Amino acid sequence: MAMEQQLEQLKQEALQKIDAASSVKELNDVRVAYLGKKGPITDLLKGMGKLPAEERPKMGALVNVVRETVTTQLESKMAQLEEQAVNEKLAKETIDITLPGRPVKLGNHHPLTRVVEEIEDFFISMGYEIAEGPEVEKDYYNFEALNLPKGHPARDMQDSFYISEDVLLRTHTSPVQARTMAAKKGEPIKIICPGKVYRRDNDDATHSHQFTQIEGLVVGEDIRMSDLKGTLALFAKKMFGEEREIRLRPSFFPFTEPSVEMDISCFKCGGSGCNVCKKTGWIEILGAGMVHLNVLEMAGYDPTVYTGFAFGMGPERIAMLKYGVEDIRHFFTNDMRFISQFHRTEA
C-alpha cells in the first residue's frame, strides 16, 4: 500500500512543519505547500484515478482524514501564532501608568459659599426658605424696626457706614427679617437670610469691614424657647458632628428677649480643652433669642398670638474654626492657593 504509506508520511511531515512554524507567514507557506492546489495532497487526490474503482472510496476517505487533521492543526497553530503576535504588539505598547493624567479643568466654591450652602441646605431640609434683601438699607429696617431706636449706642455713626442720615450699608442681615415680617404680615415665617454685611472696622486678622452673616427667623403661634434650643441642637450636630452638645448662655441683643449665645462642645478636643476652644471645652458659635415683642408689633404681628425665635451667625467664624483659618483677610484676598484648597468633600 504505497499510497497509504505516502499519505502517512505526508501527514507527519506537514504536522512537523506546522509545529515548527514560528510565524504566520511560515505557517501560511506550510498551508500552501501541503494543502495548496499544487500541493502533494491535491496531487494524491488527482492520482486516485489510477486506483482500482473499489479502492477509491477508501483512499478518498483516508485522504480527507489527513487533510482535515492537517487543517485542524494548522488552524490551531494559526490562532496560537496570532495571539502571540497580538501579545507582542501589546507588550510594545506598554505605557508608564505612573505618569500623571490629563488635568480636568475644575474650579470650586469659595470657602464662605461652601459654609453658607451647607447651612442653607440644613435649614431647607427643616422647611426653611431663603430670604434676601438689599445690602444698602434704610435706617428703619436696619435699626428702628429691630428695636434699636434712634440714640441707641449700637447704631453709632462710628460703627456703621452711612450713605445719608437714613440710608446705610446694612450692619447685619436682620433687616431682611424685618422686611420679610412686614411683607408677610400675619403669616407664619420660617426663613434664613444669608448675605454680606458691613461695619466700620479696620481690617486685621480678626476684623473685616465686610463680612458674611446668616440669620434665621421663625414666627408662628406658640413658638417656644425650647423650640429654639431644639433647632439649634440639631443644627450643631449636623454642622459640627453627631457628638456635639450645645449650651445656651444668657446674652443681650436689642431685637430678642430673652437673648442667648450658643456654645458647642469643642469639635477638636471633644470638650477636654485645647487651643481651639481656649481650654474651655466650648466654642461660641452663634447668638439667638426670642423675637422681641416690639419687633413683632412693629411688623404688624400680634405678640399675644405670635411668638418667634431668631438666630444669627458668622460664616467667616465658622469657616475659621472648621478649617483652621487664622486670618479673616484670607477670605477676601482671593489667593488662588487659598481658594483652591476647598475643593474636596468632607463627607
Added chain:
Amino acid sequence: MYVSTNWLKDYIDISGISKAELAEKITRAGIEVDSIIDRAEGLKNLVVGHVESCEKHPEADKLNICQVNVGEETLQIICGAPNVAAGQNIVAALPGARLPGGVKIKKAKLRGEVSNGMICSLQELGIEGKVVPKQYAEGIYVLPEDAVPGTNALGVLGLDDVILEFDLTPNRSDALSMLGVAYEVGAILSEDIKLPEISYTESSEQAADALSLRVDAKEDNPMYVAKVVKDVKVAESPLWLQNYLMAAGVRPHNNVVDVTNFVLLEYGQPLHAFDYDRLATKEIVVRRGEEGEKMTTLDDAERTLNANQLVITNGKEPVALAGVMGGANSEVHEGTTTVVIESAYFAPASVRQTSKEVGLRSDASTRFEKGVDPNRVAEAAERAAQLMAELAGGTVLAGSVVFDELDKTPVRIVLSPDYVNHRLGMKIPMDEMVSILERLQIPVEAVNGQLVVDAPTRRQDLRIKEDLIEEIARLYGYDEIPATLPVGESVPGGLNSSQQKRRLVRRYLESAGLYQAITYSLTSREESQSFALETAPVTELLMPMSEDHSVLRQSLLPHLLEAATYNVARRIDTVSLYETGSVFLGTEADGLPKEVNHAAAVITGKWVDHKWQQETKTVDFFVMKGIIEGLMDVLGLTDRVTYEQAAHDGMHPGRTADIVLDGSRIGMLGQLHPSEQKKRDLKETYVMEINLSALLAEQTEPLVYTQVPRYPSISRDIALVVPTEESAGSLITVIQEAGGDLLKDVSVFDLYEGDNVEAGHKSLAFSLTYFDPERTLTDEEVVARHDQVLEALKTKTGAVLRG
C-alpha cells in the same frame, strides 16, 4: 469692668467657692467673665522694708546704698530710684523673690557694692503705669508710716487679690458697680448681701445756707443733689482705698477725688467734687451751654460749647461739662478746704451727645449714658460725705441742696407662671419663680396666681414680661430648657427659581474651570465705574475710612483684576476667578440704590498646561466665549443670545464683544486693553461681566425631549475664501437661511489666513449636517439643498468656494 474679689467680700461672703468656679457661675448666669486675673501670680518673697539710711554710691551718681530693715534683719540694697530716702517704708524684693515677667531677684554686686535685693516701684509689681499715683510714677512706691517691716507686701498692697474682668452687655449697666455685682452674685450663690451703712455727724450749719441751686434745664437734669463738706485736709488716701481703686483700674489722686471715684465704683453713681471757694459765687446753676461759650476742662483742654450741651455753672461761667468732665477753674487741689459734692441724674441722651461732640468718654459719662439708678442719686452723695468726713477729716454741713423732679417709681410687671412656662417650653413651679426673683432682690408678690413684680430702678433692663422670663430662666438654668421643635403645619422649604439658578451658575462656572472669588463691595471713586456695563450716580459713604473703600462698585471687574494682579505678583501665572455679587446704581424712588446681581470672570495665563504631553495653550478670547456659550446653554438661552463686536474703555478694540439677549446688551467679554494689562502688571488677560439678575429673570422653555434620530444624517464640508472682515457669524446666518429645515447643524472647523490665500482674505471651513427626522434623505435632495447654500453664499456674501 474689673471686679476685685477682695472688694466684693465687703458685701458678700464668697469664701465657699473658688474664683474659677465663681467666674463660671457668673458667666453661665449671663455676665461673661472675660478673664480671671490673679494679681499675686508670679510674685514671691516681697516684704515691707524700712529704709534706715540712704547714701550716695561712691562709684555711681544715680545709685544709692540703702540699709533696709526687713523685719528680722537689716540688708544693704542698692537703689537707683530718684525718690528713695531714709525713713521711708518701701516694698523690698529679697534675694529669691519673683516679679512679673519671670524676673528673679538675686544677691548681686553693683559697682563693687553688695545689693541684697531690690526696692520696687508699683510697675515692677505688675501694676499698670497709668493707674500708679502720679507722685510714684517715676520711682519707688512709698508705703504708709504704719506699715510693719518684714510683713508680706502682697497683703499690704492688696495684691493678694483675684480680679474678674466682666464683658458687660449694654443692658447690664447695673453691674457697672460693685453693689450691682454683689446683687448678681448674691442671686447666683443664694447669699445675702451687706449694703454700706451710712452714718456721720452733721454740723449745725446748713448746706442750703452755704450754697444755692437752680436748674434751668430740667429735662436734661431732672435731679441734682449737692452736699457741702468743710475743713477737709486734702492728702493721700489710705492704702486700702488706693488699692481698691488701682484694682479697678483707676489712678488714685487724693482723698477727696478718690472718694468720688470710690463711690462711682461702689454705687455706679458718678460724682463730682468742686472746690467751694473756687466756685466764688456760692451758687450752682445748671443750664444749656451758649453757642461759642468757652471753658477749660480738667484735662487742660479749652472747649467751645454749644446749645446742646449741658453745663454746670457758678451762675456766671461753666465749672463743669455735666456728666462728662469737671472744669479746671473749680478743681479740688492740695489747698482745698471746702468741697461741694455733686450727685445728679443727667439724661442719658444729653450726656451721650455731649460726650460724643467733645470726644470725651469717661467712667462717669458711660454710666450716665446708660441711665443711673434714680433711687441712689441722693444716697451716693451721702456715702461720699461720710467718707470725706472719715478720710479727709471734713465736717459735713446739715442737709443737702436738692433739685428733684425725677420719677423714681419702679415699673410694675404682672405675669402668670403659665405665661412664663409657655414661652419657655418648661414647667417651672410658681414657688421656684418667686424664689428666684427674691434671690435677685426683685420685689415680687403672688396675687391670685399671678406674679406682681416691681422692677427695682437699679435694674433699668427690666421693663416687660419677657425681661422677667429671662431673669427666671437664666437663674433656673438654660440647661434645664428641653429641646423641642416647632409644632404645627410643616411646609416644604427650598430655593426659589432665581436662587436655584444662581447655584447652577456657580456650579457651572466652577465646572468650567473658574474659582469663586469674593471681593469688597466698597471701592475707590476712581475705580468704581471702570468696566461698568451701566453707569449711574455712585453711592458714596458719608464718612469713609479710606479713599480705597469710599464708594460702592458698579462693576465687579476692578477688584477681580486686583485679585488677578495679586496672584500673578506671587508667581501664580494662571489665574481663573469668577465672582457673583451686587453692583449699586444710582438712587431708586425708595431712596436706595438699584442693586443688580452681576457675574464676572477673569482669566490669564495658561488654559491647557500638560507639559509632558507638550500641550500648552494660553487663554484667549474663545476660551472665555466658550465659557459664556456654555453658561447660556445651561440657562436655556442659547438661541436668544448673540455676540456683537464692541469697543469699551479699558478693552482691546478688536477683541471685545457685547453679549446681547433678545436685542438688549446684558454683558460683555474680551481682552483687556494692552495698556490696561500693563498698568495692572498682567499679561494677556480676558474678562467678562454679565448682568446676572437680567439673565436669571428670563423664563426658559419647558424641557421636552426630542426623539433620538432614527435616520442617518449626511455631512458636507465647504471651504470659503472671504474678505478678512467678513465674520463667521454672518456666513453662518446665510448658510442657515439657505439650508432651511433640512440643515440640522453648521459649525466652523477651520480658519486659515496666510500664504495660500489672497491678501486681505481668509479661508473659513464649515461642516454642514443635513437631516430629516422623518426619513432617510437621498443624495439628490442633499445635493440640491447644498447647491442652494453655495449659491446663497456666492450671491449674498461674495464668498468664493475654495478649490
